[in-house]
Amino acid sequence: MPELPEVEVVRLGIADHVVGHTITRVVVHDVRSLRRHLAGPADFVHRVEGRTVVGAARRGKYLWMQVGDWTEGEASDAVLCHLGMSGQFLVSEADAPPPRHLRVALTLDDGRELRFADQRIFGGMSFSEDGAELPPEIAHIARDPLDPLFDPAEFATRIRKRQTGVKRAILDQTLISGVGNIYADEALWRVPLHYARNTRHLRAREIESLLGHVGDVMREALAQGGTSFDALYVNVNGNSGYFDRSLQAYGQEGRPCERCGTPIRRDAFMNRSSFWCPHCQPRPRNGKF
DNA sequence: ATGAATACCTGAGAGC
DNA sequence: TGCTCTCAGGTATTCA
Structure with a gap:
């Protein structure tokens, strides 16, 4: 993917x-x-x-x-x-x-x-x-987090004007681009932040942390993926070393969270799956939290 | 503005 | 073995 x-x-x-x-x-x-x-x-x-x-x-x-x-x-x-x-x-x-x-x-x-x-x-x-x-x-696709001209302050302003779940927001390519289901779950686990947290009520430091982790996850995957093609063969598939070794949330249903040991959960979400730790990423109960 | 649903696709795997 | 069903999910589009 x-x-x-x-x-x-x-x-x-x-x-x-x-x-x-x-x-x-x-x-x-x-x-x-x-x-x-x-x-x-x-x-x-x-x-x-x-x-x-x-x-x-x-x-x-x-x-x-x-x-x-x-x-x-x-x-x-x-x-x-x-x-x-x-x-x-x-x-x-x-x-x-x-x-x-x-x-x-x-x-x-x-x-x-x-x-x-x-x-x-x-x-x-x-x-x-x-x-x-x-x-x-x-032209409607936003700059991505590895773009030197990506503007974190503008991103923070725009995401807080939304009234939606934070994962929905980071999958929206007009707000920030390049993020798909896998890296969204990984970044949210790292913050940690539940996928349904309301964007309107995110604290500035949570947005900053989220952005930092989105960038980190991508840079780490790039560092690993970049070593896997030889001179005449340009190839992408869903099986880069990153997927095999480094995922802490995506695809980990039932496996213990690496931080706290609680089994990772899977929810149906936007016609796909969301993987999350019920202890580290507690589900918001009123949208505000 | 937001989001939900739908269409676009193939193949692996499960269940019968 | 062979059938049907589910699932994987990024994007554009349409409708509520």
């Missing part, structure tokens, strides 16, 4: 292995991965073929390749990508066997291929005109 750290690993991989190369051919194996390119797959192919990748950028869980017309040229447009639940990018030799669920293949000028595979097709790609700096399609 790619969240911000996994997407950043992919961005680094593309920066290392794809930037500087021209896309000579685009093959769309499954049009559903281009659902968000409204002009259709043929238009996508037409617009992407011949373009040179001059940079790789990211905001939250969105990733885009900045594309220009020449290797040294200025990029104005972008190929916008989202990994969804199961998206992967791989850089392979052309004769390497295709991965399962290959959806789009971009041939590079040296014969290698940048391959987009996605089992569940929640992710996808689109061409973004004038999107090099920030694709207009994602």
